[in-house]
Amino acid sequence: MHKSRIRILAAALFLFIVAFKWADEDFTKMISEKLLRYRQAFPIEKAYLHTDKPYYMTGDTLWYNAFLVEGALHNPDSASNLLYVDLIDQRSGKNFALRRTYLTGGVGNGEIILADSIPPGSYSLRAYTNWMRNAPESFFFHKDIQVFDPAGSMPAAATGKVDLQFFPEGGALVAEIATRIAFKAVNASGKGEDVAGFIMDQNNDTVASFKSEHLGMGRFQFAAKSGASYTAFLKEKSGSVMKYEFPKVNETGYTLVVDNTSNPLKTRIIAYAKVPDKAEVPVNIVGHSRGIVAFVAKGKISGRGLMMNIPNTDLPDGITHLTLFNEENRPVSERLIFIDHNHSLRVRIAPSKAAYKQREQAEIEIAVSDTAGKPVETHLSVSITDAGQIQQQVHDQNIVSYLLLSSDLKGFVEQPGYYFDDTQTERKMHRDFLMMTQGWSRFKWDEVLRDSLEAPKYYLEQGITFAGEARRNKRPAEKTALSIYVSTDSLSNFLTAETDEKGQFALYNLIFEDSLKVRVQGMGKKGNQNLNFSIFPQEIPRIAPSQNPYFPLTVDAKLLNDFLTRNAQDQEISRKIRANRERLLQEVTIKAKKQVQRDPRKIYGNADASIKVTPELAAGRTSVLDILAGRVAGVSVTGFGMNARVSIRGNQNEPQFVLDGMPVDKDFIASMNVNDVESIDVLKGASAAIFGMNGGNGVISILTKRGNSNYDYTQDIVPGVLVSKIAGFNVPKVFYAPAYSPKDPPNLNPDYRSTIFWAPMVKTDKNGKAKIRYFNSDATTSVDVRVEALSTSGSPGFAKSTYSVN
CATH class of the missing domain: 2.60.40.1930 (Macroglobulin (MG2) domain)
Incomplete structure (x- = not known):
């Protein structure tokens, strides 16, 4: 999708170099190819989370909307579809939640319930993909979150040397x-x-x-x-x-002095050098933005230095990295600058009224356009909070400040929104201070310039990975064929895999919600019961506990007290409502004829014959076919074990074998452990017609204990078989927003929601507009509306507004 944009940048770069003749073609080609090779081998992904509010109370729910973009151009079409979101206690480094969020087009959403068991304190909300683990953990998305207990306990102020x-x-x-x-x-x-x-x-x-x-x-x-x-x-x-x-x-060395704040149209670069026995020093200066070359210039540093002016129009929004290379093509000096063409999306928030009444329905129109005023169809998320309880943080992080600034700097950036606030007249100068004090370190030049690159350790994930290891007699079971039966409440399927030389196996890119039942066994004819399986656990990146946890909030004491009081009241009302519902349900008596639930594994009706496999019947049998022999009229089983032959009603061809609703071959059935079989159904003639031509010779349907949705997975482990469950994508819940009518009795249950409304998956239409409707609470207050957006072309947008409730 963004190859065309890269070609345009490359063409513009070529014209720029030819026109000014700043750099040798060989050096320009070398640097461009090295950066491109590195970017292709290690493409950058950036994750960002928009949350409903900056702080919470135990028992509350944290709502988030997730954005994942390709790191160079910020297009929301990055290859990964699985985003991990977790909540880390800054004091202990303990992970109190892990959410697997499914992304469609780089967007997803979810929530974390802050159970009462979560201790109050400072937390880091973290988001990352498996691919992002190839970079340092500091380049994951982090957001400081404060969780209060009902008493509003505050951490002691940290003390120590500056x-x-x-x-x-x-x-x-x-x-x-x-x-x-x-x-x-x-x-x-x-x-x-x-x-x-x-x-x-x-x-x-x-x-x-x-x-x-x-x-x-x-x-x-x-x-x-x-x-x-x-x-x-x-x-x-x-x-x-x-x-x-x-x-x-x-005593010797190189340095750069850069000014891109005095003149909005150009950046002045002055290079100095002190090299023994050299009056003039040939150098090259490379400018790149997020790994894409913006310019390459050549010159000679004399005693007065080397000065050049770079047109800012040729540089993209965000951070540009300037590197000075000596005559040996080694990087010797670096400097960061920030370019702000203000190309972010224009987001306009328009409430239908400047003031509403309590519990009145509010209607808000959101319009999104580009810098030219053209409407933009885009995805956005909306958070609406009670300003009487939630104090929005001054110049807090938003999607614009994160993608263009914070994500490309190492370390914590305080008040990042300040550097994008047009009302702050000194922000450009202060932003340049930031460029000089917090360097960009996604890669090191010696890694980029080396002849060969190491293979990435972590791979891209477009779904859930199920991986494990098989051993036979304590040795890796290499090159062993495996059958893997997977099932959910509504779906089931047979998959196959093969172990590698280390006995390891894996299934990639599984798409399922909640959990998946898995059964693994060998498909070989010998030694299946000697296999021992183990599943590789989910590897969660660790974070070192902070010696002095950062307390991220500035909250007025009265406002915090109102939040805690009303939040506790709201939680208590919710608990009483749930308790009343439970008591009402306990008093209900339903009389009706018991309906036998149909087994979803059977696409047929009643079988012509059925064998219930008991432990006594399975005793001494080595094959399912041995159980079948001589027990069903019209069914002939000749031979023994893997060499047995089956026919129904004298047909020359063997019947169709089906395992838990899925067609399989006879060898697979013959290799099964008989203790894993629940029952055997035989279908003859018309009964088998539902299977079409495959049922012309009859059907033998094997139903396993583990294929039954009511099977208890805590039963005894069958030798050579692994049975387990693996976690899937978390199903996002829907934010509950009450609907009121003028006929409702006043204040039946007090409503003082701190998050009045949360809409994470809003899309604008072809006119760039979207409308949301919801009901206000009982609070007489000001209401904060915050919108974050990201276009398909990678342009972020942010806006905020307020209205009052009287």
């Missing part, structure tokens, strides 16, 4: 080259800390001072002297001074 780090522009501090130093100060809770301090040299002379401007970040000019060493000092609020390390001074 973490202060300095980042020379371009990566290195080179002697006698004037540059800029960015810095970032973070407190023990993980938030930016406003700081001020100074720099002293080895002679204890103050050579520079610094003061943060935004969330603990700032920047200052600095020129290091040859042979000098420096130390940073931080002035604390108490009046004391703390000592910190300052970057080491290199």
Whole structure:
């Protein structure tokens, strides 16, 4: 789908290079091919979750909508169809929930019930695919979630020394080259800390001072002297001074100074170098965005440096990675810049009224268009919350800030929405501080430039994987054919597999909900009962517990108290309603003739003959056919075991064999364990007509104990047979939204929902519009409406609005 866009970018790049003659064709080709090869071998996937609110109470339900995109162009058609969503306790690293979310076109939804057994505290909501595990865990989607108990217990404020780090522009501090130093100060809770301090040299002379401007970040000019060493000092609020390390001074090296904030139309790049015995140093500068080359330029660094201007129109929205290569084609300096053409979707939220009454039906129209004003058919999710209970976080993460910014930076980005808020006049400068202090590390250049790439460890998943191992006499049962019977409440099927040289087997891309019953046994003629099977458990990526869990919320005390009080009241009402329903059901007496449920494995009616297999009947028999011999009139069984031959009514050809409703061959039936058989049905003549031509010689239907939906899987294990259940995709629940009528008695049950409405799978029409309707609660309050959208072309969109309930 996005190959055409890549070709357009490649064509534009070619014209750009030819017009300016900035780089040698060989170097440009080498870098472009290396990046393309790496991107094809390790394509990036990004996951994002939109939740209904930022914090919850035990017993509450966390609702989420999931987006999965291809990482370079953000198209929501990534290859994976299975997204894992889990909830990690930041203190212990324990996983309290795991959801398997099925994605269609890169979109899915689900929920996590926060049971009373979940301890209150700070959690990380995490989303990832199996393929994403080839990258560091830090590139999974993470969202900090706070879960309160009814008492509203708050974690103690973290204390400790401020973490202060300095980042020379371009990566290195080179002697006698004037540059800029960015810095970032973070407190023990993980938030930016406003700081001020100074720099002293080895002679204890103050050579520079610094003061943060935004969330603990700032920047200052600095020129290091040859042979000098420096130390940073931080002035604390108490009046004391703390000592910190300052970057080491290199006598030789390269650096970059970049300005893309002064002029919105172009980015100025200045490269400096200090190389022994060289007055001019040939270099190449590569700019790429998410692995796609944007430009390649060539020049020579003189004593005054090398300056070039790059038109911003040639750079895509988001982060562009600038890398300086020396004459040996080795990366020696790097710098990140952010380009904002404001190409995100335009999302407009229009309530039908500025104010509603309690329990009145609200109607909201959502219109989505592109930057040219053309309507966009797209997917979006909508969260509507009571602002009297839920305090939306200042400049919180949204799909725009995540895809264009946070997902391509390492580490936690505080208040990411700030950098996209048009009302913040200093946001571009502060965003550049962020580019200098939090580097991009999805790959390392030495990995990209090597001649061969290692094969990825984790594969793409388009469904559930069932994998295990077979052993015979404690050794791997290699190259052994297996039959695998799978069934749900409504479907069943026979599959085959073969073990590899390690005795391992797997079924990939299974699509089923809730759970799947599985029976595995060997298909060989000998030694099936000597097989021992084991299932590989679900491997869940671990996360290290945080020594100082980050408390992500800023919540007014009264508002939090109202949320906890009303949430507890709502949960209590729900419990009483359920209890009343249970009592009512216990008092109901239903009289009717008992209906015998039809066995779904039988597509036929009554069999002409049926044998109930008891332990006594199976004793001493090595084959199902041995049980059949001599027990049904008209059925002839000659021979023994695997060599037996069966005929019905003297037919020269053998009958059709059916196992739990699925046609199989005789050898498979003959190899079955007789203790696994529940009954044998024989169909002759007209009774077998339902099987068509295949039933012309009669039908023998084998029904197994494990194929019966009422079978108890805790029964004794049959030798050589594995019986188990595996978890499938979680079935998303529907958000309950009450419907009120003017005739309803007032306040029959108080309604103070914190999440008033949640609509995760909304689609706009050809006019780019969608309407949602729901009923407000009993609260006299302001209502927050938040919409997140993603187009099929990869453009994200976000909008928020409010209305009042009087």
